[in-house]
Amino acid sequence: MRIKTISAGLLALALTTSCVSKKVYTDLENKYADLKKENREMADQNTALTKEKNELDLKGKDLKSQLDKAIAERDKLAADYAATKANLDNLKTSYTALEKDSSSALDANVKKNRELLAQLEAKEKALAAEKDRLDKLSAELKDRSARVDELEGKMAAQEASMVALKDKLSKALNSFTGKGLTVEHKNGKVYVSMENKLLFGSGSWTVGPEGKKAVVEVAKVLADNPDISVLIEGHTDNVPYAGGGAVTDNWDLSTKRATAIVNIIRENKAVDPKNLTAAGRSEFAPITSNETAEGKSKNRRIEIILTPKLDEISKLLNDIN
Template identity: 30%
Template sequence: MLKHQRIIPLTILLGSLVMASCVSNKKYLALQTQHQDLAALYQKGQVDLAESRAKVKSLEDQLEQERKNNAALKEAYSKLQTTLDNSISQNSQGNVNISKLVDEINASNKYIQHLVNTKNKSDSLNVVLTNNLTRSLSREELRDVDVKVLKGVVYISLSDNMLYKSGSYEISDKAGETLSKIAKIIQDYKDYEVLIEGNTDSDPISKTNIRNNWDLSALRASSVVQALQNNYGVEPKRLTAGGRGEYNPIADNSTPDGKARNRRTQIIITPKLDQFMELIDKAPEADNAPTVEDL
């Protein structure tokens, strides 16, 4: 009986141990499973962290690139602004230059118009003066005398056939009446200077007392000067004699007609400098000038 009583507690103890052992295995297995889950979760967290770090690095790189792009845009904007400012400045200067150019064109047009008016007036005056100077000459004399007025200067060209004996510087008898009329013209311009200019053709002179055409042209001019002084009362201080020989031709010396035209004596009646300036009108005032819009 006692022995049987001892066996029962032992059985109970063993059963308790077996039951305790079963509970411990379950907890272990549960803990092991939980550990594995935590390990897997940790591993996933590490992967996620690495990915997050990679994304942060990528974002930081993008931010740095955008900062660089922004700096480049600012620099480009600054250059564009500078270019715009320069363009505006140059455009303003260009407007000033264009305005100045328009003013210069207007002034030039004004002066051109003045010259045209002056030329028209001068041409009309020259025609009137030429007609007045030649009206006392006969038709026969007009064949040997050419009278022109250019810019207030009177040019009277006399052929050598009318003035001189052939190959001589002595004035012929038939030239007296024509020279008297020329002297009247000179006396009408009493305050003007008078240049007598001799010219020859290219044929060499063969006179023993005349060296060359320079001598001949100067002697012929001197003969006319002395005739005007001694025979027609022209003041000698107004007179100048000069010779140009064969070196101022107005025609071709290869033909007889050309040579005849080159053998001439020219009387040039010229105003003194102060009188000449009086013949030139002053330019009109700017207010009367034609503008670009008027053209």
């Protein structure tokens, strides 16, 4: 323990005697802004996809309503057609009986008969046109229903895979239960939260042996799930950083801690670095109040957020539209 304290002191002394150039600092700020923007875009994309699914559900209901209306109109036309045909048959019977009457009465009856025939022909055409429209609506509804079913199936399968991923992580990290580590599934994502007491010393971004074991276990699970996007967020409490040296403030410290976790995960060569993103959130995303020491301890944490890639679902949504 004494050797570790001396090493930490020597490291702090070395850092306090070095300077970070303005360019490096500016680059770090720009990278952080880019990461923050990307994080917002991912959240917006998830919200947009949920909104598009709801809109598709509404379109499906509207098509069903149109189909029901078309069926009712078709049935009415069929009833009108039957009534008109019955009336025509009656007129034909009357026409036969009236053949012996005067030519004027006969002409009137023929004229009326022709009018009824014209009405019957018009209703037949209207009924055929309505049937065509009904067939088209039925086909469109069937196609959209199939695509919505496919979309819902993929979303359900994706949700099931995230639940399975959460269970796998919980099992892999079971030995760290009660040590400031939790695994949670919510909003279609899996969150692995590690309090700093498991990972870092005060003001440090060097991961301790016990914390490194936990991160290595997470990396093993990520290696078996290459289609997962991984966001590593560093969080601090609201106490201003006062260590000096290579760290300027809580923003800088939270970013360095997130990057330290990324570097450990990257040691597993089966994990694709393109899936990894590091971000510092400083003190601005607490999970509880900073009024107590316990609250501050919970807020000082690393969150590993696992998100399924949405490319396939987005493509299916575009195909439906």
